[in-house]
Amino acid sequence: MTKILVGGVGKVDVAERLKEIGGLEVVVTNDMDAATRLMAGQADYYIGTCHTGAGGSLGVLVGLLGAARCFTFGRGQATAAEAAAAVAEGKVAFGFSIDQIDQVVPILAGAIHERRRDG
């Protein structure tokens, strides 16, 4: 199963939304731990949230994984195309603003599922 690490300010809410959607293994953790696990191949994706959609969300991940592997929706909303493109480009760490959790999480989870099915 696809393993998703969740961190940042709204991690409890994001994890709940992901569990409602289902089909993913969700682990609530933090950015430092997530960076270590992603680099070691122990997880597939990281989702972080904060007020800006990048600082507390992505945190050390940009430094450790490189900006090329990280993607921020910023404070804005996500479109399915945007999320699918980011996943297809090989982004593994996603950040967005906590007040967009209800909107972004289903779209992002959808994009990750899609990617999984296509192999």
Add this chain to the structure above:
Amino acid sequence: MPFALSYTAAADRLDFSLAQSLTVIALCALTALISNMALAVFNDGARPFLLDFIRGNTRRGEMTAVSFGLSAGFVFGLGAPMALSTGVLNPWLLFLPTDILGLLAPRRWLAPILGGAWGAVVVFGLSGANNAAHDLPVDFLTAMQEMATPILFLFLLFPVIAIASQFGRVLGAVAFVVEIAIVVISMKAWPDHFPGALAMAAGVLMLLGFALARDLRNRRAAAAPAPPKPADAPGAARIPLEEKADDKPAADPMASLFGANAERLRRHLPWFALLGAVLAAMVNLHIFGGGEATSFLVPKGDYGEAAQVDFYRAFGFLPLIATTALASGAFQIVGFTFVYPLAYLAPNVAVAAVGGAVLFSVEILALSYIGRGLTMLPSIRDASDHLRNAIGKTLEIAILFGAIAAAAKMGGGLGITLVGGLYLLNEAIGRPIVRLAAGPAAVVVAGIALNVLHWLDLFTPLKG
């Protein structure tokens, strides 16, 4: 009359003396220069991206776009409405634009000029707009002072919300009862002071205590034989030892990244000392509130309360600032925000400036140790995430409630329809304005609308 029963802010106007204006302009010039040198930015979200900029992998234009994208909403959606409604400056209004302008400037000498120009726009433009608004028949800025009471009296509960979301309902309920008891006792014992200060202190201490206890317990548990699949246990396997057996580099990549970045910041220590001095001097002039709640306390002259509120608020941001600074090699423009309480309380500008310089130097020198401590204590980092979430949640409710109260005061039922309606409209169209600022912004828009209606003879202002 007791503080809790009679809390109304003074009807302040934004009138800056020449010395105050020049200090703000000088500070904005300096922060833009420091942003241009990629030594510090205010936006915690932009900071992680500075690493690639410092290394030369990101061009100035791209970096400016990232900074603008992450900051613009907070300038117009949080900083400007807060400043208009409180009559004091705030960091979002001053430092987010200087982040952007500093990164934008292609030549180093241009950065302080652009930054200083922004400072001038703020001091002169804002005071003009503010004073004009006070002279309108429907004075919505005075009505906005209804915000102060809900903000102060809900904000004091933020540690309780953080405890409940991190440690569950039992400890959450205990913290709630303890804080309320302290508020009740404080109101009885010191009726002239803000009763939330001691309660907040107790709440933050409880949260830190619970987090430390959990970390120590986990450390002892980790010392016992490890479970077969450590990656599945939340919080376990911080640095996977089993990975070191194969071709992975033996050195911890996080430690080496953090070490190099801390060293970069230490190399530029004099700049940070200067920044700390000018920042503390400006804050000491009492024309600036460092946090959401303090913006309502400073204009009232409650510096002691403001200092306490911002001191406890700092614990929510310390781990975030330390981590992003160590991960990027760029510091936070306002440091760990401890400069706010120091400068509110300093007896004069000179003491504040010296204190600010010393404080920033200490913060830079302590950065490595703070980072190491946070790696060892993951629950403390978690606690700060929950703290910031709780600050956001309590303020969201408080500010919405305050905005509705202000609406009722300036326009009765029609006011509530306008302000509540604008808030809901903002929600429905995807929240272009952050929730924290949607209420105040709606009050400003509704206030202007009510003045237009009054001018059209369609609305009679309520007499207060």
